[in-house]
Every structure is written in C-alpha cells, then in structure tokens.
Amino acid sequence: SDGYPGTxxxxxKGNKVNYDVIVFFIGGSGxxxxxxxxxxxxxxxxxxxxxxxxxxxxxxxxETGMRKASKEFDYHNYQSQIVQDQKEFIIGxxxxxxxxxxxxxLFGVSEGGNISVHLAKEIQExxxxxxxxxxxMPALEEFKMWGNQYNMDFDLVYQxxxxxxxxxxxxVAGQTYKYxxxxxPFKPMDYFKSLTIPILVANG
Numbered sequence: 001s002d003g004y005p006g007t008x009x010x011x012x013k014g015n016k017v018n019y020d021v022i023v024f025f026i027g028g029s030g031x032x033x034x035x036x037x038x039x040x041x042x043x044x045x046x047x048x049x050x051x052x053x054x055x056x057x058x059x060x061x062x063e064t065g066m067r068k069a070s071k072e073f074d075y076h077n078y079q080s081q082i083v084q085d086q087k088e089f090i091i092g093x094x095x096x097x098x099x100x101x102x103x104x105x106l107f108g109v110s111e112g113g114n115i116s117v118h119l120a121k122e123i124q125e126x127x128x129x130x131x132x133x134x135x136x137m138p139a140l141e142e143f144k145m146w147g148n149q150y151n152m153d154f155d156l157v158y159q160x161x162x163x164x165x166x167x168x169x170x171x172v173a174g175q176t177y178k179y180x181x182x183x184x185p186f187k188p189m190d191y192f193k194s195l196t197i198p199i200l201v202a203n204g
Contacts, residue, residue: 001088007055008089009034014048021103024090025053026119028110028133029175031073032065054089056082074168077175078182083118094125103127110134114183117191129199136201139186146173158184 012019025041027034034053042051058073069077094104105128108116113134120129137145140158147154157172164170165181172180192199 001084004057004085006057006085006089007059007061009038009053009055011038011042011051011053012049013042013045013051016050019048019050019102021047021049021105022099023049023051023105023107024086024093025051026086026106026108026112026115027053028112029179030065031056031059031063031069031077033059033061033063035061036064052090052093054086057085071168074176074178078179079115079186080182082115086115087119087122090119090123094123099125105130108132108134111183114139114186114188117188117195118186120197121191121194127197129195129197131199131201133203134188134201135203136189136192138188140184143173143180143184 023042025034025038034055038051038053042049056073057076058070104125106116106120106126107130108114109131110133113131116129116131116134120126144154147157152172160170161172161177161180161184164177167177170177175183
C-alpha cells in the first residue's frame with residue numbers, strides 16, 4: 001500500500017490449468033532470494049498445485065544471502081511489516097483469481113511459521129496451514145531457550161532490545177534489534193486457538 005514494487009515467484013506443478021491446490025509459501029529469516037530454492041523445495045510435490053512466494057523487500061533476484069544485507073532490507077525486515085506485506089499480497093492474488101472450491105494453503109518455514117499462523121487467523125479464505133520448524137512456543141521463550149545454549153545473558157539482551165526497538169545497527173543472533181523487538185512479543189498459541197482449519201506442524 002506504500003507503493004513498494006514487490007517481487008513474487010510462481011511455481012506450478014502438474015496440470016497448469018485445472019489445479020486443485022494453491023500454496024502461499026513464506027520462508028525463514030534472512031535475505032536469500034526464492035529464485036534459488038523455491039523449485040527445489042517443492043520438486044517432489046505431487047498433484048496439481050500452484051505455489052506463490054512473495055519475496056521480502058529489497059532482496060535482489062540473485063541474492064544468495066551470503067553478503068551483508070542492505071540498510072533498506074534491515075529497515076523493513078521486522079514481523080509486523082512482513083505480515084502486512086504478505087497479507088496484502090495474498091488477498092490481492094485471491095481477489096484477482098477464481099479460487100472457489102480449491103484448497104488455499106499457507107506453508108510457513110521457521111520465521112515464516114509465525115507469520116503464517118498470524119495470517120491464517122486474519123484471512124478467512126485460508127483452508128489449511130502447514131508449519132515447518134515452527135510451533136506454538138512463545139517467541140520470547142524460544143529465543144531464551146536458544147540463548148541458553150550459547151550462554152547468552154538473555155535478560156540483558158532483551159532489555160537492550162526493548163531500549164532500542166528501532167535500531168538496525170545493533171544486532172544479536174544475526175538479526176537487528178528492530179527485528180527482535182517486533183518478533184519476540186509474539187505468542188503463536190493466541191492465534192492457534194482461534195483456528196478451526198486443518199494444521200500440520202513438523203519439527204526436527
């Protein structure tokens with residue numbers, strides 16, 4: 001809605017005309033282009049399916065994620081912005097096509113899992129939810145558990161993040177303070193409890 005020219009990828013499996021399933025894929029953190037791995041992710045998928053994947057802002061088509069992300073990427077890479085962009089994209093696709101009697105699936109991986117469960121609550125057309133590497137644990141608890149494995153002073157880090165919630169120069173665990181300030185308060189179970197659609201969660 002702010003005029004940013006978003007980029008998205010479409011991958012079709014099986015019959016390209018009479019497809020049965022629509023998948024909206026939302027990947028994990030980082031700034032790797034879907035151009036590199038979207039097809040590999042769904043290469044073994046059977047059936048007639050169309051997959052849509054909206055790229056995060058300021059990720060170039062051939063970005064491998066190996067180089068440092070741009071300031072523009074860091075500025076826009078936070079949960080509420082990603083949710084807003086994905087919501088506008090998905091609703092736009094659904095309005096521009098006749099998807100009646102088709103399965104509309106949200107497939108979120110890692111960071112994309114929390115984004116997906118949030119969207120599943122807000123977009124009524126979603127019929128199925130798949131989460132990989134993401135579950136119902138509050139983001140704050142998940143981050144604390146991860147930090148304990150690396151002897152991180154979680155309380156100190158979290159206080160710093162709350163003190164500088166808009167800062168994109170300070171980082172912890174590879175992400176900016178702005179990213180964590182938006183992501184850590186999220187409680188997935190608040191959203192799971194409101195859903196009545198089939199949900200598949202896989203971790204390991």
